[in-house]
Amino acid sequence: MATLKKLFALMILLVVTVALLPKATFAIDGNLDCGKGINYDCGSGFFQIIILADTFTPTDECCHQLLKAGKNCHKQFVELGVSSYKKIRGTLSDVYRRSNETWNNCVAAIGPVSPPEPAH
DSSP: OHHHHHHHHHHHHHHHHHHHGGGSOOEETTTEETTTTOOHHHHHHHHHHHTTOOOOOOOHHHHHHHHHHOHHHHHHHHHHHHHHOSOOSSOHHHHHHHHHHHHHHHHHHHOOOOOOOOOO
8 A cells, every 4th residue: 555655645746747838948959848738637648548557548639738748758858767767567678668659649630730849
């Protein structure tokens, strides 16, 4: 039971981190706030799929948010999850495979999305 409580505490920490990404310095090319636009529920869902190997299916809206953020942001989100949460399900190869599958499933579900404009 204590392990389950620790798991929930770590998940909450990561989800809060994801929720704060738009306010944090989490940039690609120094000027893109890539976490902007990925809401709490979607960030949590992607964490569950990619890091915890859950069978959660993201909604079209979550896929839209992910694709709008861009592939580089998605990769950074995965790296953040891997470095922040030490009890991933499976191997690192499994995590990266699930990451790619999630991205590809979202592209297949809603098609390509234009990335956000760089902040000025």
